[in-house]
Amino acid sequence: MELHERLSDSNGPGPARAGVRDPFAEIKNRIHLRLISELGPELADVADRAEVRSRVSAQIVVELQQEPGLSRADRDQIARDIADDVFGYGPLERLLSDRTISEVMVNGHDQIWIERDGLLAKTELQFADEAQLRRIITKMVGQVGRRIDESSPLVDARLPDGSRVNAIIPPLSLSGPLLTVRRFDQERFDLAELIRIDTLSQDSADFLCACIQGDLNILISGGTGTGKTTMLNALSAAVPGGDRIVTIEDAAELQLKQEHVVRLESRPKNIEGEGEISIRDLVRNALRMRPDRIIVGEVRGAEALDMLQAMNTGHEGSLSTIHANSARDALNRLETMVLMAGFELPVRAIRHHVSSALDLILQIERLDDGTRHITLITEVQRMEGDTITLQNLFEFHVDEVTPERKVIGSLRPTGLRPTFLPKFERHGLTLPEGLFGTPETAMFGAQGAAGYGEGEWASGGVRQ
Numbered sequence: 001m002e003l004h005e006r007l008s009d010s011n012g013p014g015p016a017r018a019g020v021r022d023p024f025a026e027i028k029n030r031i032h033l034r035l036i037s038e039l040g041p042e043l044a045d046v047a048d049r050a051e052v053r054s055r056v057s058a059q060i061v062v063e064l065q066q067e068p069g070l071s072r073a074d075r076d077q078i079a080r081d082i083a084d085d086v087f088g089y090g091p092l093e094r095l096l097s098d099r100t101i102s103e104v105m106v107n108g109h110d111q112i113w114i115e116r117d118g119l120l121a122k123t124e125l126q127f128a129d130e131a132q133l134r135r136i137i138t139k140m141v142g143q144v145g146r147r148i149d150e151s152s153p154l155v156d157a158r159l160p161d162g163s164r165v166n167a168i169i170p171p172l173s174l175s176g177p178l179l180t181v182r183r184f185d186q187e188r189f190d191l192a193e194l195i196r197i198d199t200l201s202q203d204s205a206d207f208l209c210a211c212i213q214g215d216l217n218i219l220i221s222g223g224t225g226t227g228k229t230t231m232l233n234a235l236s237a238a239v240p241g242g243d244r245i246v247t248i249e250d251a252a253e254l255q256l257k258q259e260h261v262v263r264l265e266s267r268p269k270n271i272e273g274e275g276e277i278s279i280r281d282l283v284r285n286a287l288r289m290r291p292d293r294i295i296v297g298e299v300r301g302a303e304a305l306d307m308l309q310a311m312n313t314g315h316e317g318s319l320s321t322i323h324a325n326s327a328r329d330a331l332n333r334l335e336t337m338v339l340m341a342g343f344e345l346p347v348r349a350i351r352h353h354v355s356s357a358l359d360l361i362l363q364i365e366r367l368d369d370g371t372r373h374i375t376l377i378t379e380v381q382r383m384e385g386d387t388i389t390l391q392n393l394f395e396f397h398v399d400e401v402t403p404e405r406k407v408i409g410s411l412r413p414t415g416l417r418p419t420f421l422p423k424f425e426r427h428g429l430t431l432p433e434g435l436f437g438t439p440e441t442a443m444f445g446a447q448g449a450a451g452y453g454e455g456e457w458a459s460g461g462v463r464q
Helices: 003-011 024-048 050-065 072-087 090-095 130-142 191-196 202-212 228-236 280-284 303-313 329-338 347-357 421-426 438-449
Strands: 103-108 112-116 119-122 155-156 166-168 178-182 220-221 245-249 261-265 293-296 319-323 361-364 372-384 387-401 407-413
Touching: 003 407, 024 050, 024 072, 050 072, 050 191, 072 090, 072 130, 090 103, 090 112, 090 421, 112 202, 130 155, 130 166, 130 178, 191 202, 202 220, 202 228, 202 372, 202 387, 202 407, 220 329, 228 319, 228 361, 245 280, 261 280, 280 293, 280 303, 293 303, 303 329, 303 347, 319 329, 329 347, 329 361, 329 372, 329 387, 347 372, 347 387, 372 407
Parallel strands: 220 319, 220 361, 245 261, 245 293, 293 319
Antiparallel strands: 103 112, 103 178, 112 119, 155 166, 166 178, 361 372, 372 387, 387 407
């Protein structure tokens, strides 16, 4: 049975089957609008109170009793759908309550896709019409003070549970309103869970925890949906509780467990086109807040320069993520972002700035079977000529790909030792013997390094 069939069967009948108009759409809209007109202010103020929910549910039953020709099953289903619209997110409500679904993608009112276990599948759920979809989008973004209309037709926001929301409507979208919800569980994956699902190995997790405690600056690189934010959140648990942490994000998603955490969130322009507070503004302001560590949810623009300057001026142990397909691409993107700051800096000066600021890059990938793995942990070393040299410390090695396309492999040390070990000594940290492998594995590591960037990589100061 296909995934979307199992989804539909497990959740009962949807508002409409794919390609078939909901026969009860008119009834639902009529009752929904009547409820809003009668209870609108009350719903806006206390919609989370049990007595209001009970009152609305009772009112829906009364309204449905006035509709002839409905079976008991139809009445129950319509009542659930209207309640989902009023208190939740319509047909998305059952998807967002399913913890096995990691992403929900709405391609117009009549197509809803999901991602489960890293694989995409189309559901048989759909909205009654574009008007219902627009109501749900407006409700989602309005909960965090954002707006979406013809003058501001795209928006990034978040749900109360921390899920990330992106919406775009006509005229920018030619397929009707589009909505993407990336879900995050209230209990995020910790390192122990990531080890259990083979995202990284126990040895590499121990090493990364030591790197956090040793105040190394770490950049997490990967493509869309590879789990960069999840990894950032898991690694942040290793930050000592006595440190003052400032987090900076476009939409607040991180859930740090430490007590001394200050959370900052950027703000878009208002309806007059003013009042924007960018990530770069927040990074600059964070430097005046006496942070021990600065965590930038994602670096994507001119704020890269300010973040690198912070790392180079005493704010060691900082963390961030970046969209890139490899460690070398991450450095190239940082270089481009620094140029976006508007300063006429020589390329060599930018690269020297980057090599001085960063200590470690983690590369995360989503493999063909949908699983996510750290595929590379590489050290950012010194400049050699005009090139930043990198040294691979751990690499993901594929042992087998089964006939079902399942990838079997593990993250293994290369046998090369990092040059920042003295930082561990200054913090009183000791690493277990053999953590970085044996000399016999060094050749594997060197060959792995040479396989990237066509000779641009270097290990131990020796050009590969």
